[in-house]
Amino acid sequence: MKLKMMKRLLIASFLIVCSITVQAQLKALIIDGQNNHAAWPKSTVMMKQYLEKSGLFTVDVQRMKYTTNGEREKDFLSLAAAGETENFKEAKIDPDFAPAFKKYDVVISNLGWGAAEWPQKTQKALEKYLKKGGGFVTVHAADNSFPEWEEYNKMIGIGGWGGRTEKDGPYVYYSNDNKLVRDDSPGSAGSHGPQNEIPITIRVNDHPITKGMPSNWIASKDECYAKLRGPAENMTILATGKDISDKAPTDRHEPMLIVIDYGKGRVFHSTLGHDDYSVEGVGFIVSFLRGAEWAATGKVTVPIPKDFPTANKATSRKFELK
Numbered sequence: 259m260k261l262k263m264m265k266r267l268l269i270a271s272f273l274i275v276c277s278i279t280v281q282a283q284l285k286a287l288i289i290d291g292q293n294n295h296a297a298w299p300k301s302t303v304m305m306k307q308y309l310e311k312s313g314l315f316t317v318d319v320q321r322m323k324y325t326t327n328g329e330r331e332k333d334f335l336s337l338a339a340a341g342e343t344e345n346f347k348e349a350k351i352d353p354d355f356a357p358a359f360k361k362y363d364v365v366i367s368n369l370g371w372g373a374a375e376w377p378q379k380t381q382k383a384l385e386k387y388l389k390k391g392g393g394f395v396t397v398h399a400a401d402n403s404f405p406e407w408e409e410y411n412k413m414i415g416i417g418g419w420g421g422r423t424e425k426d427g428p429y430v431y432y433s434n435d436n437k438l439v440r441d442d443s444p445g446s447a448g449s450h451g452p453q454n455e456i457p458i459t460i461r462v463n464d465h466p467i468t469k470g471m472p473s474n475w476i477a478s479k480d481e482c483y484a485k486l487r488g489p490a491e492n493m494t495i496l497a498t499g500k501d502i503s504d505k506a507p508t509d510r511h512e513p514m515l516i517v518i519d520y521g522k523g524r525v526f527h528s529t530l531g532h533d534d535y536s537v538e539g540v541g542f543i544v545s546f547l548r549g550a551e552w553a554a555t556g557k558v559t560v561p562i563p564k565d566f567p568t569a570n571k572a573t574s575r576k577f578e579l580k
């Protein structure tokens with residue numbers, strides 16, 4: 259009798275553990291295919307592996323059928339299980355690009371500058387998905403995409419290049435005396451100096467994404483985007499970066515980790531992630547995972563690891579394909 263009870267207890271606890279594990283599986287979708295950055299087929303696989311390894315996410319990749327800059331990392335194309343694609347010099351509209359956004363807890367864009375416009379019904383589907391409470395993450399050059407799409411600019415808060423100017427909204431930054439500035443004066447949007455390690459300053463330390471991070475840390479070699487402009491509505495800058503190279507386009511602290519409320523949806527915007535070595539940075543990995551979890555659920559359980567960068571030292575993890 260005693261043995262029977264124990265067996266039952268064991269089975270019951272096994273079932274509880276199983277249900278917790280199943281509940282923990284958030285569904286993420288990475289969208290990619292058209293980017294001015296040749297790293298994209300690899301960085302998609304890297305981000306997919308990071309998300310899966312966290313134990314929190316299952317990941318699908320939906321790729322625009324007509325890709326650009328797919329050659330350098332062509333060996334990674336098939337690893338995303340995103341189907342056959344054709345590579346072109348110029349971005350071509352994929353009239354059938356229609357991800358089922360609402361199946362996912364978070365949608366992550368690894369698109370870039372020059373991505374072709376989406377069919378209108380796909381644009382509307384992303385708007386509706388987010389307004390109803392979905393999650394969206396924009397990585398590095400994804401904030402260059404779709405300059406003419408008004409709602410997209412609201413989702414990402416600020417963006418660069420593609421003809422963005424003061425007509426799209428203020429240039430938002432932190433001054434050297436730590437004041438948040440919204441500059442409406444005329445000017446183009448988007449700039450960066452040479453790639454470098456980037457000193458990061460946390461501006462909001464009680465947000466789930468940044469909570470527990472050191473208030474200053476060094477991001478691995480990357481581009482420090484500057485002069486980003488946009489509607490900047492319902493937007494909070496969590497962290498800024500300072501370009502310390504001798505060719506820095508500004509002497510200001512530029513937004514690097516940002517959150518935006520769009521309807522009931524949550525958007526995490528990271529300007530980090532220029533190349534594969536940038537995406538190997540522990541600062542990138544951890545902020546990306548925490549940002550993706552927050553965009554999906556509004557909460558963060560991903561811990562700050564022991565190898566997180568410090569105020570004096572960037573850290574990175576060499577990528578190993580699993």
Ligand SMILES: [Zn+2]
Nearest residue numbers: 295399481532
């Ligand atoms: Zn870049």
